[in-house]
Amino acid sequence: MDPQGGTTLERAALWLAVVARAPEDSVQGVVQKILYVHPPLAFAAYLGFALTALGGALYLWRGEEAWDRLARSAAEVGVLFCTLVVVTGPIWARGTWGRWWSWDLRLTITLLLWFVYLAYLLLRSFTEGSERAARFAAVYGIAGLAVIPLNYFAIQIAGGRAIHPENLQRGSLGAGMGLPFLLGVIVTLLAFVHLLLRRLEVERMRAILAERSVDPTGGGEDSWGT
Amino acid sequence: VIAAYGIVIGSVGAYLLHLIRERRRLLAALDASPPERRRTWTRGDGVETPS
Numbered sequence: 001m002d003p004q005g006g007t008t009l010e011r012a013a014l015w016l017a018v019v020a021r022a023p024e025d026s027v028q029g030v031v032q033k034i035l036y037v038h039p040p041l042a043f044a045a046y047l048g049f050a051l052t053a054l055g056g057a058l059y060l061w062r063g064e065e066a067w068d069r070l071a072r073s074a075a076e077v078g079v080l081f082c083t084l085v086v087v088t089g090p091i092w093a094r095g096t097w098g099r100w101w102s103w104d105l106r107l108t109i110t111l112l113l114w115f116v117y118l119a120y121l122l123l124r125s126f127t128e129g130s131e132r133a134a135r136f137a138a139v140y141g142i143a144g145l146a147v148i149p150l151n152y153f154a155i156q157i158a159g160g161r162a163i164h165p166e167n168l169q170r171g172s173l174g175a176g177m178g179l180p181f182l183l184g185v186i187v188t189l190l191a192f193v194h195l196l197l198r199r200l201e202v203e204r205m206r207a208i209l210a211e212r213s214v215d216p217t218g219g220g221e222d223s224w225g226t
Numbered sequence: 227v228i229a230a231y232g233i234v235i236g237s238v239g240a241y242l243l244h245l246i247r248e249r250r251r252l253l254a255a256l257d258a259s260p261p262e263r264r265r266t267w268t269r270g271d272g273v274e275t276p277s
Binding site: 012019031033034037038041080191194195198201206208209213 | 229231233235237238241245252253255259260
């Protein structure tokens with residue numbers, strides 16, 4: 001295992017140890033500990049989709065394939081984290097609300113966000129290698145970003161009708177809950193960056209391989225022995 | 227709670243493994259594909275030297 005992967009694992013182990021020792025919530029009990037992973041996963045998903053939009057915008061502006069690779073890679077890693085948000089949320093909901101799902105505004109918009117970028121990935125997988133598709137996907141990825149503020153402010157938009165708890169604010173966590181939450185955010189974002197860098201490397205290698213398969217002779221004007 | 231954390235760690239770990247395997251596969255494919263042409267120049271005495 002590479003040193004970077006090792007330190008990520010060590011951080012994750014430290015975070016889990018801190019979560020295990022964190023105090024139990026007096027109302028929700030042990031299920032409240034999902035708090036230390038659920039919102040950090042959402043932050044990482046937001047970051048992934050923001051990078052998808054940024055990569056798409058830079059691709060449209062500069063026309064460099066590297067930006068398209070960033071958009072594509074960030075969307076894939078972002079969808080992974082968003083999937084985990086959609087999976088961990090209902091587990092928490094079952095423990096506190098007594099049901100797996102509610103058509104609450106925040107939950108519905110999170111599901112919409114997941115579908116938007118899942119569709120982005122489907123679009124990319126069906127139209128691999130097409131420049132026109134890459135341009136369309138860039139515009140789609142930027143447009144999809146509009147769902148993020150809608151998702152973040154869904155509780156305020158819904159007013160008193162929201163069943164999902166309000167966004168965390170300074171001082172809203174109980175004693176002893178701040179450190180595991182902060183560590184959760186740090187570890188999740190580091191895991192996101194680690195996966196994104198690896199995904200980008202794979203994407204770059206695929207591009208080199210595709211280039212070689214198009215022109216197996218190497219494509220250069222010079223040749224061996226000339 | 228254990229299920230939630232298990233799903234998160236398992237999924238991230240499985241995706242990481244997938245990326246590691248894909249990287250290995252691509253490295254092998256790149257090694258097997260024709261090498262990029264290297265620029266060479268010829269010295270006055272006719273010996274080819276990579277630039």
